Amino acid sequence: MLIDGTQENMPQQFIPLCVPEIRGNEWEYVKECLDTNWVSSVGAYVDRFEEMVAGHVGTNHAIATSNGTSALHIALLVAGVEPDDEVLLTSLTFIAPANAIRYANAWPIFIDVEPEHWQMSPQKVIDFLEQACDFQNGEVRNKHTGRRVKAIMPVHILGHPVDMDPILAVARRYNLMVIEDATESLGASYKGRKVGHLGHMACFSFNGNKILTTGGGGMIVTDNAAWADRAKYLTTQAKDNPVEYIHHEIGYNYRLTNIQAAMGCAQMEKLEEYIAAKRRIAATYNDAFSNVAGLTPMPQASWAESIFWMYTLLVDESEYGMDSRQLLQHLQELKIQTRPLWEPLHLSRAHAAKQPQTLAVSEQLNRQALSLPCSVGLTEADQARVIAAILQAKQ
Numbered sequence: 025m026l027i028d029g030t031q032e033n034m035p036q037q038f039i040p041l042c043v044p045e046i047r048g049n050e051w052e053y054v055k056e057c058l059d060t061n062w063v064s065s066v067g068a069y070v071d072r073f074e075e076m077v078a079g080h081v082g083t084n085h086a087i088a089t090s091n092g093t094s095a096l097h098i099a100l101l102v103a104g105v106e107p108d109d110e111v112l113l114t115s116l117t118f119i120a121p122a123n124a125i126r127y128a129n130a131w132p133i134f135i136d137v138e139p140e141h142w143q144m145s146p147q148k149v150i151d152f153l154e155q156a157c158d159f160q161n162g163e164v165r166n167k168h169t170g171r172r173v174k175a176i177m178p179v180h181i182l183g184h185p186v187d188m189d190p191i192l193a194v195a196r197r198y199n200l201m202v203i204e205d206a207t208e209s210l211g212a213s214y215k216g217r218k219v220g221h222l223g224h225m226a227c228f229s230f231n232g233n234k235i236l237t238t239g240g241g242g243m244i245v246t247d248n249a250a251w252a253d254r255a256k257y258l259t260t261q262a263k264d265n266p267v268e269y270i271h272h273e274i275g276y277n278y279r280l281t282n283i284q285a286a287m288g289c290a291q292m293e294k295l296e297e298y299i300a301a302k303r304r305i306a307a308t309y310n311d312a313f314s315n316v317a318g319l320t321p322m323p324q325a326s327w328a329e330s331i332f333w334m335y336t337l338l339v340d341e342s343e344y345g346m347d348s349r350q351l352l353q354h355l356q357e358l359k360i361q362t363r364p365l366w367e368p369l370h371l372s373r374a375h376a377a378k379q380p381q382t383l384a385v386s387e388q389l390n391r392q393a394l395s396l397p398c399s400v401g402l403t404e405a406d407q408a409r410v411i412a413a414i415l416q417a418k419q
């Protein structure tokens with residue numbers, strides 16, 4: 025995916041997948057940091073950005089981090105995930121949450137997604153806990169590995185929430201922590217509640233392709249003051265006495281800078297506008313494709329308000345006449361950038377070697393899915409070009 029700047033020098037007619045939208049107070053706020061010398065990891069903009077994100081999500085606390093991956097790493101540590109623990113994770117997602125689990129020296133257990141909304145399957149979570157685990161002395165143990173299962177990490181992929189209620193219920197029953205990977209879904213709601221305010225903690229990303237960007241950045245949100253304090257402590261090198269440089273634990277240099285936070289504040293001012301743009305783009309694509317044989321537009325559950333962060337459709341070769349990768353190639357030739365979804369993590373050599381398995385829904389979605397240009401600033405003319413190209417390519 026493209027990030028800031030990469031679209032420079034590209035021919036006019038190239039339509040990128042998803043690029044940032046920077047047209048608010050970013051310049052003014054960043055200049056203020058430079059003018060006042062508040063450029064590093066403390067400053068008024070860091071505090072303000074945290075307040076703005078917490079205010080939007082509805083949590084009592086927010087802790088800004090250097091990126092979404094570091095936010096996930098710290099949230100796992102704060103949740104009490106220890107070396108050799110297991111964490112249940114969506115199989116169809118970007119690799120970052122699985123990496124974060126390994127940074128904590130724990131192990132991801134990949135859970136398939138459900139076919140309707142492409143999110144972590146609550147039933148598969150329940151099946152795993154009830155059939156593959158023992159529950160003794162308040163702890164869940166994987167019967168196969170003997171390891172403790174400590175947490176569940178649902179990932180709200182593509183801007184759409186996971187069906188959280190059954191996951192939260194089973195987590196309560198088995199005493200498990202729930203850390204939402206909400207990096208792709210700032211602003212989405214589940215049954216009227218904001219994504220990020222559903223589990224014990226949640227993490228956001230402000231990477232270049234996200235709905236809001238700080239260039240790179242992340243955030244941990246929670247209602248729990250002790251967890252928030254611990255997250256702040258761990259992300260700032262675990263300073264026990266900052267004057268004497270006394271440290272009782274190994275910490276991390278994971279804080280967001282004031283410059284990045286300044287950009288984040290300006291971006292937050294536009295969040296509702298950007299979400300509205302994403303929803304408009306999705307509605308236009310849905311109208312165009314919903315009656316085309318072989319194309320399945322991105323779903324939205326009746327209980328969800330998706331932000332349609334990365335508009336994605338499914339391509340069924342037998343009815344459309346081309347598979348998703350052939351369509352990708354075809355659109356590439358027309359200077360329209362598209363992308364498949366991620367290799368399911370249970371197949372990734374980085375993570376899966378130890379647990380060969382088939383997770384059929386993730387694999388099917390990976391074969392069929394294609395993400396279409398959906399930048400907040402996508403023009404009507406460019407979207408019409410994308411739609412026409414896809415309709416004309418149908419055989």
Ligand SMILES: Cc1ncc(COP(=O)(O)O)c(C=O)c1O
Nearest residue numbers: 091092093118120121207229231
């Ligand atoms: C699902 C998911 N989790 C985690 C991340 C990591 O965020 P970051 O790139 O800010 O480290 C991303 C995106 O980049 C993501 O899409």
